[in-house]
Amino acid sequence: MNDMLSVKEAISSLLDSSEMLVGDETIPLLQAQGRILGENITAGIDVPPADNSAMDGYALRHADWGSEREPLAISQRVTAGSVPLPLERGTTARIFTGAEVPQGADTVVMQEHTAEEKSAVRILKLPDEGANIRRKGQDMATGQRVLAAGHRLRAQDMGLLASLGIAEVTVRRRLRVAILSTGDELVEPGEPAGPGQIFNSNRYTMTGQLASWGFEVIDLGVARDEPQAVRDLMRRAAEQADVVVTSGGVSVGEEDHVKNVVETLGSLDLWRIAIKPGKPFAFGNVCGKPFIGLPGNPVSVFVTLLVIARPYLFACQGASRAQPEATRQVALFSKKASPREDYVRVRCTADGLESYGNQSSGALFSTAWGDGLLRQAAGQEIRAGDLADYFPYALFN
């Protein structure tokens, strides 16, 4: 298998030839989830903007209680959102969670450790100086770099940007990925399937995957197995999209027209990648747009789009990082070593990973049955009880 590219080599090679294919646009923060940040974000303010109370209680100068031991007069009441006066010497301020600590106070005593007496308060248990105060800038300080261009925005990042007062954000325009399938045997779900025909599933799997990664899918449907039909659709794909992805038709067979058409309109390399499922993989360009030719089998499409094509597409989208780290999980089954890196479809139970019986590249049910992929390295034997590399499908979303 020395003539094959390893999965790692294939991904590196694609990344080496990648470049960002999209510009930027500015959108409201609430619409930015899942988008790729187009700018570096630096904190323009301190968060929190001032010392504030972590508790409902009383703000005081620590030394004032230490010396007196007499009830302290309550000189003001500070609620969240209000602006405190400087604290008068020898007094305390009633204060609530989130409220700004008055100038001069250095400690907050939680109310459970106090006893209010008329308009004064007795401290029952004095905490350390500085207690129960959230310091100005303790979360983020002015000038701190918080998120870098290329980062994919998640819920907590939206909260973070909001806490900095940012209402609009510059993100990368969505990458436009055209998909098309080939095959006279394909009919669409909902249509009647005659003898010799099967329902088109790759279109739906690919659309689902690409959409969940935040790309704009340009669905060109199915090209008949006929050179002119493939050529027309391929030209349209290249006109409308940033990247063109096909499933099927890239083998060398006389009914596989994709290869010839792409070679006419641009260029194409057939790669032999040591991956299972999904060996045949093509990369090139159509009318100047990057072209990825996936195999035709449903599981091969799913796995190669996920493992091989996804990092490249995220690079074209201007994302900084798209390959999740493998997690570790106990395998509940044994499996012989194989010369190709094998992505075994597994289900994750509380005890560990179970393997689906039919690991054929034609058995799409293996992917729907389970929760993720166990990665068996080339030459690695898996024994029941081993910790193995595991990629839950959700990690790729």
Place this chain on the structure above:
Amino acid sequence: MNDMLSVKEAISSLLDSSEMLVGDETIPLLQAQGRILGENITAGIDVPPADNSAMDGYALRHADWGSEREPLAISQRVTAGSVPLPLERGTTARIFTGAEVPQGADTVVMQEHTAEEKSAVRILKLPDEGANIRRKGQDMATGQRVLAAGHRLRAQDMGLLASLGIAEVTVRRRLRVAILSTGDELVEPGEPAGPGQIFNSNRYTMTGQLASWGFEVIDLGVARDEPQAVRDLMRRAAEQADVVVTSGGVSVGEEDHVKNVVETLGSLDLWRIAIKPGKPFAFGNVCGKPFIGLPGNPVSVFVTLLVIARPYLFACQGASRAQPEATRQVALFSKKASPREDYVRVRCTADGLESYGNQSSGALFSTAWGDGLLRQAAGQEIRAGDLADYFPYALFN
């Protein structure tokens, strides 16, 4: 800490009191990603519908070559999508990947193992009988249960449904979750923040989380710290939503009006959950709709919504399973045991998990900095090098 509920007990208790709050609707398959299946799916056809060829090559009766060793006449050409004739005795059919195997043929020889001679073909290497044929029904057989009601649809499930010819699918109507925050200190990003004020981040974090879980978010904004304002907004929330979620204001302080309002409009229990960050948690109902009161600190909101509220909300949505299994990852840091279950904000590197320095519940940056949560069980000491329970954030999407 015996008076506290464990995280597990809190989740169980919520699940026990949950019921599905939504009906069904039928939508096109291409729109169904991320939705919860509302029906059991049984295969109505065999997939594939007939034996087909896994290769480009020649279909024959295994016994025909075994006995003759003379080139076999090519009696037909079967492309994908066409309907083959029964194979004439002593002949072979030229066949392409995905094409239906002619009746009478039992083996496909890959073209690389043949030599074509005029209109006949010589077999150079005869595979085992049955080779290179994908059997009818090998992926799914008619009548097989493939997906159960309550399953959340992913890309591969869409492909699977398509391969069964299913164009429309019955899913649960999206759960409507109303969110509102309280606090006079809150201003919206984009507005000027005066002294004593901070930007509202919880609204954005919560919206992002709930939307990524497939729920319809009804954003009611911020209620002033004033009973009538809280009451009005709470009533509107209960009218419009299936579940009402708030952040902040459920403590017992005199400026925390949510508790009193909810008790007037329905009922409320304050739970002490042994979780860090995020101890105070309220559950009850407003005007007959389930009510969840999250703490006010940004990280507590994020973690309790993810860990405690999410399984409950998915149950209300009619989803069968919402709690991912923990994966295992090496901790690169040590951490003392604590009486509460601690969700440590970590970053996942190729070597293992790094912990963010400031684990304060006010430091939202800890969540944006990292990739997931290390779960430190109550009483568990973490030593650098230990395998620990790890939940990448993406697992929850």
